[in-house]
Amino acid sequence: QKEVEQNSGPLSVPEGAIASLNCTYSDRGSQSFFWYRQYSGKSPELIMFIYSNGDKEDGRFTAQLNKASQYVSLLIRDSQPSDSATYLCAVSVNNAGNMLTFGGGTRLMVKP
Amino acid sequence: DTGVSQNPRHKITKRGQNVTFRCDPISEHNRLYWYRQTLGQGPEFLTYFQNEAQLEKSRLLSDRFSAERPKGSFSTLEIQRTEQGDSAMYLCASREMNTEAFFGQGTRLTVV
Numbered sequence: 001q002k003e004v005e006q007n008s009g010p011l012s013v014p015e016g017a018i019a020s021l022n023c024t025y026s027d028r029g030s031q032s033f034f035w036y037r038q039y040s041g042k043s044p045e046l047i048m049f050i051y052s053n054g055d056k057e058d059g060r061f062t063a064q065l066n067k068a069s070q071y072v073s074l075l076i077r078d079s080q081p082s083d084s085a086t087y088l089c090a091v092s093v094n095n096a097g098n099m100l101t102f103g104g105g106t107r108l109m110v111k112p
Numbered sequence: 113d114t115g116v117s118q119n120p121r122h123k124i125t126k127r128g129q130n131v132t133f134r135c136d137p138i139s140e141h142n143r144l145y146w147y148r149q150t151l152g153q154g155p156e157f158l159t160y161f162q163n164e165a166q167l168e169k170s171r172l173l174s175d176r177f178s179a180e181r182p183k184g185s186f187s188t189l190e191i192q193r194t195e196q197g198d199s200a201m202y203l204c205a206s207r208e209m210n211t212e213a214f215f216g217q218g219t220r221l222t223v224v
Contacts, residue, residue: 034212043203043215088154097168099145100213102154
């Protein structure tokens, strides 16, 4: 079992809709959670991070964390074609290294 | 540009040759990470430096791989006797303690 699981997709949504991206993780010691966006051939770009249970909103993006269920999600409201990319979920344990463990990513396609 | 810088951006090499990549982190970041990403997968952790000390290495980092961070500034990743399976995007990231990690543009290695 992978440590961080994501549905590979593609997830296809129409322009203007809400895109919902999900991620589960296996290490209960995980304390920091990140969502990165990656366009094809480019490096990951941080879009959201969340440390506490509940919701965190930033513009059109909302990250949701449920540590009891070991589940983190990303909602993208009013999806735009420019949001089409692979979204990577990453978690880290607050040990000395804080290295990130990534899921395989979900490919999102927003259709005009 | 004050972001993480990686050079070269692309490298094509023949099997059996040695290659070296360079990463210049964000100047005030004391932590530097190397990750490897193959097509359709999320990045996988390779190694981590705090200042000049290499504190952790993944089991993915075979004896053919070596990384250095002299003086705690830039870092190099060398692959000796490259194999076709080494073809991947090599990503460098830097961070301060308890902050998010920022990635460089990556070096795409193709071994022919």
